[in-house]
Amino acid sequence: MDLAAPSALPLPAAQPTAPSAEELAKRGQIAKTAQDFEASFLSVMLGEMFKDVGAEAPFNGGVGEQAFKSFLSDAMAKQMVRNGGVGLSNRVAKEMLKLQGLS
Structure with a gap:
């Protein structure tokens, strides 16, 4: 072992700059x-899925059920996204970041 040879320690990698507040807000x-x-x-997909689903009397909601069915679809969709969704938002965000030059 040659003790006179300089050690081959890797050079520290350049530290990435911290994102600015504007970039964080944009992200x-x-x-x-x-x-x-x-x-x-x-919400649209759930609405289509439940479009023809109905209950027979006396458990159907009548006109009120039809009026509020879209609210139920919206609420279920938002809850699905809060719990991870189906992965669509990750793909969309990635493409939007790429378009903004933020990758």
């Missing part, structure tokens, strides 16, 4: 927009 807005998009998509 947050993009994430929220992507989640809102996924919730809207899921």
Whole structure:
């Protein structure tokens, strides 16, 4: 072993610069927009899924059920997104970040 040879320690990697407050705000807005998009998509899909589902009397909600069915679809979709969704928001956010040059 040659003790006179300089040690081959790796050079420290360049530290990435911390994102600015503006960039963090933009990333947050993009994430929220992507989640809102996924919730809207899921709401439409759930609405279509439950479109023809109905209950027979005396348990049907009549006109009120039809009026509030979309609210139920929206609430279920938002809850699905809060619990991880189906992965659509991640893809949408990634593409939006790429378009903004933030990858």
